Amino acid sequence: MKSTTANTPCFLTDSRTINFTPRTYKEEIRRRGTEPQSRSLSFVLHFSHLKWHVKATFQGTLQSAKTATFARVTKRREDLKNLCSCIDFGLIQVLDDTVTELIVTCQHDSTTAQGQRLRLKTAPDRESEYAPIVDHLWLYIREDPFRVRFPVYNGDGGGTSTKDFSEIRKKQELSAGVHEVRVDDDEKSYVYKEVDRPLYEPRDSEVLEQELRNLELLRGTEGVVWLVAAVVSKNPYRTAETIKDDTSVVLRGILLEYHPYGTLRNALQSKPSTDWPWQRWAVQIARALDNLHQVGITHMDLKPGNIVISAGFNAILVDVSGIGGVTQEWLSPEMRDLHDPLSENIESRKQNDIWALGKMLLEMADVSCNDIEEQLLRSVALEATSEVPPRISLQDAISKLYFE
Numbered sequence: 001m002k003s004t005t006a007n008t009p010c011f012l013t014d015s016r017t018i019n020f021t022p023r024t025y026k027e028e029i030r031r032r033g034t035e036p037q038s039r040s041l042s043f044v045l046h047f048s049h050l051k052w053h054v055k056a057t058f059q060g061t062l063q064s065a066k067t068a069t070f071a072r073v074t075k076r077r078e079d080l081k082n083l084c085s086c087i088d089f090g091l092i093q094v095l096d097d098t099v100t101e102l103i104v105t106c107q108h109d110s111t112t113a114q115g116q117r118l119r120l121k122t123a124p125d126r127e128s129e130y131a132p133i134v135d136h137l138w139l140y141i142r143e144d145p146f147r148v149r150f151p152v153y154n155g156d157g158g159g160t161s162t163k164d165f166s167e168i169r170k171k172q173e174l175s176a177g178v179h180e181v182r183v184d185d186d187e188k189s190y191v192y193k194e195v196d197r198p199l200y201e202p203r204d205s206e207v208l209e210q211e212l213r214n215l216e217l218l219r220g221t222e223g224v225v226w227l228v229a230a231v232v233s234k235n236p237y238r239t240a241e242t243i244k245d246d247t248s249v250v251l252r253g254i255l256l257e258y259h260p261y262g263t264l265r266n267a268l269q270s271k272p273s274t275d276w277p278w279q280r281w282a283v284q285i286a287r288a289l290d291n292l293h294q295v296g297i298t299h300m301d302l303k304p305g306n307i308v309i310s311a312g313f314n315a316i317l318v319d320v321s322g323i324g325g326v327t328q329e330w331l332s333p334e335m336r337d338l339h340d341p342l343s344e345n346i347e348s349r350k351q352n353d354i355w356a357l358g359k360m361l362l363e364m365a366d367v368s369c370n371d372i373e374e375q376l377l378r379s380v381a382l383e384a385t386s387e388v389p390p391r392i393s394l395q396d397a398i399s400k401l402y403f404e
Contacts, residue, residue: 016089017046024055025077035061035070041080042099045089052094053237055144056084059105062129071129079128088121092141096239099147103140106133115140148196149205150250153232158216165233165252168192177204180258189260190228194253205251211321212254214297218320223288225308225318228255256318260311265304268363278364279373281307281315282380283401285360288317289353290394297322298349300342302356303330304363330356333387351389358384358391376401 020043027036040057058080063070071079083104094100109115118137124130130137153162167184170192174180177197180189195205215227232249261267267276285307292299299306299322306319326341332355334348335341341352361381368374380400383392 015047018085019044019046020081020084025080027073027076035063036076037061039076039080041077041084043084045094047089049241050239052096052239053099053147054094055099055101055147056080057101057103058083059103060107062133076129079124079130082125082128083130086120086122086124088119091119092139094141095143097235098237099144101142101144103142105138105140106136108138109140146200146202147237148200149202150195150235150237150252151205151209153230153249153251155230156213158213159219160212160216160227161229162232162249163229163255165231168231168253168255181255183255189258191225191256191258192231192253193256194231195251207321207324208254209251210323211319212251214320214322215254215256217295217297218291221288221291223284223315223317224291224320225259225316226257228257231255259308259316261309261313263305264307264309264315264360267309268304268367276367277313278368278370278377279401282361282364282377283398284315285317286357286394286398286401288315289357290398292317292320292322293350293353293394296346298346299353299356300324300349301326301330302353302360303327304360307360330359332356332389334389348389351391354384354391354394354397355389357394357397358382 020041024040024042026040028038029036038057038059040055042053042055045052045054061070070076087102092102094102104118115138118134118139120134124134155162163183169182169184170179171182171189172180174191176199177194179192179194181192182189193208193211195208197204212227212230215225218224219227230251231253233252235248235250264281289299289302297320299317299320301319301324302317306317308316308318310316323342326335328336331341332352335344335352338344341349344352358381361377361384365374365377365381368377380392380397384397385391
């Protein structure tokens with residue numbers, strides 16, 4: 001039987017062990033001051049050399065079961081844990097190599113044959129919210145549709161190195177799901193973007209896969225962040241240890257070069273300085289964007305927070321999936337009212353990128369301490385941010401920024 005750590009709650013159910021996963025308790029509250037409509041938590045079920053990842057969800061309300069005053073969140077969480085510890089898992093077919101969601105409800109859905117009475121090995125605590133209704137609970141089993149999806153990684157001939165997930169050591173969080181890290185036996189810092197990020201949505205996996213493909217296509221391109229490696233591991237949901245010759249792995253994230261001087265947004269918010277090479281950065285950003293467009297990639301979220309400053313004080317473009325989402329204030333006028341700007345044709349998306357570049361140049365002009373530089377940045381920015389496309393081409397913008 002697997003060992004458990006002192007700070008991880010553990011309950012025995014016959015010869016099975018439940019290890020609750022910390023900080024996974026969630027609730028759906030439709031209106032403030034009301035009882036949750038659903039509550040869930042995650043755990044790993046161990047039996048012999050096998051393990052299953054499980055999410056338990058109670059759907060419905062409980063205040064009518066005991067009292068009109070519903071319990072506090074800490075009691076709701078502990079009562080759900082207690083109910084899970086009482087379940088007879090010998091009567092439940094949990095799913096292999098994925099996340100099983102156990103949906104518990106007081107309502108029997110007569111339209112489906114999938115439901116079954118919830119069978120318990122032991123009774124819940126007497127003070128549990130579930131104790132009065134335990135004989136009326138139904139169970140429905142499905143694969144958790146909101147599980148973190150780790151894409152199968154086969155390399156696809158991209159020539160990308162791989163690092164095992166176990167080698168990654170996080171130093172600090174840079175943003176949600178993005179960390180400065182070290183790799184075992186390597187003193188350098190890197191940036192690690194992970195699939196399993198806070199507030200994960202299933203589409204996040206597709207976004208990271210696309211960013212990996214784009215970075216492979218752009219490998220060695222000046223002004224675009226360099227891909228160091230794909231971070232992989234065995235399927236973290238696997239039920240049994242795989243056989244020795246099983247080499248299948250999943251993508252856990254991507255490892256990128258680390259640039260130590262923050263983002264362009266940080267530079268814009270700092271005290272203006274004649275030392276900041278605004279004009280050079282403008283040229284570098286425009287060139288990097290042009291390189292993307294020449295291979296059929298649009299950025300669609302170009303903004304100062306997606307430009308980092310390298311150790312050599314150069315501007316480097318990051319977040320190049322092209323499908324990761326948009327920031328409303330950095331969308332061009334014709335894109336702002338569209339339901340899905342990312343689905344527009346490539347020429348429209350290119351025009352959006354040029355508009356965002358122009359808006360960025362205006363912000364750089366506002367903090368420049370050099371009158372000539374300010375006028376140059378502003379003149380190109382005005383052509384790039386015209387209300388109606390077509391706008392200045394990137395090649396013309398680079399020429400003006402570089403030679404004037």
